[in-house]
Amino acid sequence: MSIQVENIRKSFGAFTALHDISLDVPTNQLVGLLGPSGSGKTTLLRIIAGLERADGGRVLFNNEDVTHLDARRRRVGFVFQQYALFRHLTVADNIAFGLRLLPRAERPSRRDIRDRVRELLSLVQLDNLAGRYPAQLSGGQKQRVALARALALKPEVLLLDEPFGALDAKVRKDLRRWLRRLHEQISVTSIFVTHDQEEAMEVSDKVVVMSQGRVEQMGSPLQVYEQPASRFVFDFLGHINSLEGLYDGHNWRSGDAFLRLDTQGACPDGALTLYLRPHEAELAAAPTEAAHLPVRVAGRSVFGGTVTVELEPQGWGAEVLEVELDRVRWDALQPDRQPALYLLPRRLQTVTCDGDLGPQVAPA
């Protein structure tokens, strides 16, 4: 079932939570709503579910207007951030809840309900916990029960509000891979809300980046990362280093440092900020003709195959820079024996003085 959101607006008193949001989610896609807290993503999800009424705009399921349809008739599966399991019911009864409420004509027999519960429990890999109460489950188990419960009525739309928000890092990672696989098994159109960019990137077919009640960009995870539409998107997706300096049409300078950049006239002379992603740079013992950025190593942390290095600019800039380097190359460089080190950016994002994103450039 496809989901369309058209020009949705919502305010709470004087605070505008959503400004004119439009979205298009094709059938069976898994879309991540990504944004910092307060960006309106949960409000949007609740409006799609029917738990919140929009001030204007429409919500359509399969091109059918459901804006004024009651939440109980929308037939969406919803997973709450804090699970919202019925604390007085067992796991099995939680999952069977929706099935037992069906009108008599549609309600499966007792045995069918039992079979369906068992099937769902095995889908979420909790076969032997049917008789437990929510208070006796771990966070990850609760989350999977909540998901099984949301899927019990075979919804064609599944909405998840920060589904892994309250779990620890390891469980999060397992669960989100599992969600991805599950989504491939069953045919359901899903939207999930998250503030974790890694999660959104890994799980979604499409990412919708939101900020202050507006959609900043919508696209595949790769697209959003490689071609950010705004400074906010670039900023929000991963750590960035900001290099400030002056540009004269050929060279960018800051103190002792310079970069030869050909922006093909896209950047005017004057102040020019460059954004550098931590993994888009190398470290070398000597500068090149196009890049002269002397640095000193201020700290390092090794994790797996990557070394995260903190660099202090020498004679330019002020802020400590963070770059991620391949560990083999880092070791080969023997940084402790080098009298001086130079940062060699592979790709830089230009930001013009009015704050817009310019072209992405490489020193040459």
Place this chain on the structure above:
Amino acid sequence: MPRYAHQWLLIAAAFATVILMLVLPLLLILHQAFAHGLAPVMEALTSNDMGHAIRLTVVVALITVPVNLVFGILLAWCVTRFEFRGRKLLTTLIDIPFAMSPVVAGLCYLVVYGSQGLLGGWLADIDVQLMFALPGMVMVTIFVSCPYVARVLIPLMQSQGPEEEEAAVLMGASGWQVFWYVTLPKIRWALLYGVILTNARAVGEFGAVSVVSGLIRGETLTLPLLIQMLHEDYNTVGAFTAAGLLAAMALVTLLLKTVLEWRQRV
């Protein structure tokens, strides 16, 4: 464990106060009632006035408790599940019966519904008598005991949040089903606690009821009013028997409340 003498002293003082101010008077009631043996007590208990007072007290409680049960649930639901203008004001208004002296409440009802009152003339015209009769006594008892259920439920429902109810709605539950299958099981112990408190207040109410009852012997005397009346008549055994009965009711209530508090924690 306390380690110093002054800590023990403080605890001893607390116990002494409780015994002197609470337990001793209670024991004295029983002692006074049984001062002349069992026979006068039985006689007092089986007297017509006493029987009527017990029945009336129970009837008032039986009407008051369900009314306030429903009222309390509706109010708590309303205040915790919806955002609306005046919500804060409403939660403050709930406390009026707590803050106001019951006698004042009784007088207020008299001013509105009494024969000289605001609606009194009109009520007399259609031949309805509220004051100095059962309806008026029930009305003031409902008034003075109405905050208990809501006051117990509001903080609980606030802390539980609306998510479980929302989850039920999204699974197709109607408003009534949500209440019956989700909300009620979540609040049942607190609700029972609220009912016990309401009942205790309804049974024991004196001030407000005294104003609107007119104190008609054999007609509008509840147990607390009867005690006062018997005491004024120097019928010591009767007064203390009735008082003992009321105190026993209170103790049973207290016991129930303790059991419930223990259940809630488990």
